[in-house]
Structures are given as structure tokens and as C-alpha cells.
Amino acid sequence: VGCLTVSDLGEIELVERILDKLSALNSDVQIGPGDDAAVLSIGGSVVLTTDSQHEGIHYCAEWIAPEVLGRRAIAVNASDLGAMGARPRGFLVALALPASTELDWVVSLAEGLREGAERFGASILGGDVAAVANRASINVTALGEIEEGTDPVERGGAAEGTWCFVTGWPGRAAAARRMFETGYRSSAAFEPCIDAFLDPRPPVAFGGCVASQGLVGAMIDISDGLAVDLGRMCLASGVGARLDAEMLVADTVLVDVSAGLSLDPIKLVLGGGEDYELLCSVADEKAQTFRALAAEEGVEVRAVGRFVAANKGITFVRAGHVETISRDGWDHFA
Helix, strand or coil: CCCCEHHHHCHHHHHHHHHHHCCCCCCCEEECECECCCEECCCCEEEEEEEEEEECCCECCCCCCHHHHHHHHHHHHHHHHHHCCCEEEEEEEEEEECCCCEHHHHHHHHHHHHHHHHHCCCEEEEEEEEECCCCCEEEEEEEEEECCCCCCCCCCCCCCCCEEEEECCCCHHHHHHHHHHHCCCCCHHHHHHHHHHHCCCCCHHHHHHHHHCCCCCEEEEECCCHHHHHHHHHHHHCEEEEEEHHHHCCCHHHHHHHHHHCCCHHHHHHHCCCCCEEEEEECHHHHHHHHHHHHHHCCCEEEEEEEEEHHHCEEEEECCEEEECCCCCCCCCC
16 A cells, blocks of 8 residues: 555645644734634734745755755745844745655655744744645745834945854855765764754844844845855945955864865855855944854854955955955855
8 A cells, every 4th residue: 555645635634634733823823724814913023034945956855854844944934034133923834746745745844844933933824735746845934023122134234344244154054965966975074064954043043132132234144155145235235345264164064074075165155055044244342242142042153254345345365365256156166
């Protein structure tokens, strides 16, 4: 007897099976999944974002368990909320599934979606299920709230002379993707990179903390590669940036993994993407408090350079040589 597929159940029973895994709701949810729309009782500024995970583009089913994929789909959306200084309150999930999709896979995915929302103190509010011809797609809309008295943090507030800080370890996710793509046999040393790629944990709460305390002039989440997202921040802010290559690769895990893959770690950091970390502009007088708060919250941060005048462009210094970074991004693995 083969495994049940979504076509064996039909839409109504499939939705019931999914809802059964999404039953946990926060007290601020007035009406949750199962009605025409969800109703949430909130008081501050509402922040909305959306992102998708498409099979064959963002993930391969052979690489990732469905429950991990569910957490990942939530995390990439929560990351955008954190970059605005918002706290996640709820998520809407639209699934497009081939008729041959196994029920067990969908149920595990739903469990991962719930776990992902719970990581950020939020709930799955509802969604939609539809059939698709071949590859699955997970489309998430995230709803966040910025507490009263706090302004949203935009990407256009970086000022000349301020520090360019990053959280976490950009480049690790790209190293893991490269490993999967090439079939490289990993060792235990690769585990932090694999975790960063498959099951990211963006510092969303930290984004809210630095926003509420006014410690950052600008923030953006690093999802398309540090070069691309730094370019976006610089363009929006009317500034340039000069980065320090030594600080960009001050990650012994990434350096070791890059050597195993015969790759330049700088390229992984600048052009890799899928990091879901924060890039922040921090003034000199706020840098010490910023670092102290990061330590208190258990978030790794480091200054990788400074914002400069726009006419100086976006560059990094390596071994005394200045190299230009295109605002359109780095050529991946060239």
C-alpha cells in the first residue's frame, strides 16, 4: 500500500489535516484559521511583508526535511520584520502542491510552520492550499508590530562616518549550498554552515531591541548577499561604504570550510546570500551600547567597515589594496 497523497484526500480533508497541526494560537488572535480571514488585536504600527520558498530555486527536497523547510519559510519572512524593528505577530501561508505530494510530507511541513512561528512568539493565522502542476511552493505573508513610540527602521538612514555592523556569520549559508550543489562530502566542521542554510535563526528580537532603543540609523536583512544588500542601503541613504576584508572573514568556520571547497571566503560573504542576518548603521557614540546589548541578547555582532561619502563608492580593503564592490552585487563564485 502506497503513501497517501494530497489527491487521495481532496482539499477539504487536506485543510483539516493541516489545521490540526496549527491549533496553537496566541491570546491576541481573535479569529484564527478556518474562517474567511483572521482577526488580530494589536495596538502599534502594523508591518507587512511576504516571501516565498520555491522548490528547485530556494530549496531541493532531497536536502531538507519538511519540518525544517516549514521553519525556514517562516524565518525568512520574520527576518524582514526584524530589519524594520518589528515583532512578528502572525503568518499567513499559501501552499501550492503537486497532487502527488505525500500527506506525511504536508503534515510535517505544517508542524514546522507552527514551530517556526512559535520561535518568534507568533501564530499561523491561516492561509490557502492549491494544486500546482509540478514543483511545490510555500508562500508566506508575515504580520508584525512596532511598539508605540518606536519608529520603524528604514534602510535609508545610514550616515557618513557611522559604523557598518553585521550580525551572525554571513557566508556560511552560501558555503552549505555550494556543498550540496557539488556533492561535497562534509565533515562535522560543516554543521554550523548547514544549520545556517537549512534552518536559519534570524536575530528578529534583537532588531526590535535596537530599534526601540534608537541604536541604529538604518537596518536591512542580508538575504541576497552582503554586497547586494549593502548596495541597497547605500543607494537609499546616499552614501558609500569601505569594508575591512579581515573583519569580513573573521569566521574560522567559514575560512576552514571555504578551503575545503576551494572557494574565496570573501566571495561567499559578499555574494552568497540567504544569510538572514542584519546589516546596521551605528553611530560612534552608540557602538558600545549596541555591542553590550548584542552580548546580553546572545547575538554575535562585529563592525566590518564604515559608511563613507557616496563619491567614494562601495569598496573593501584587502592586504592594502582597495577593491570595488558593485552595487548590483558580487559575481557568485566567479
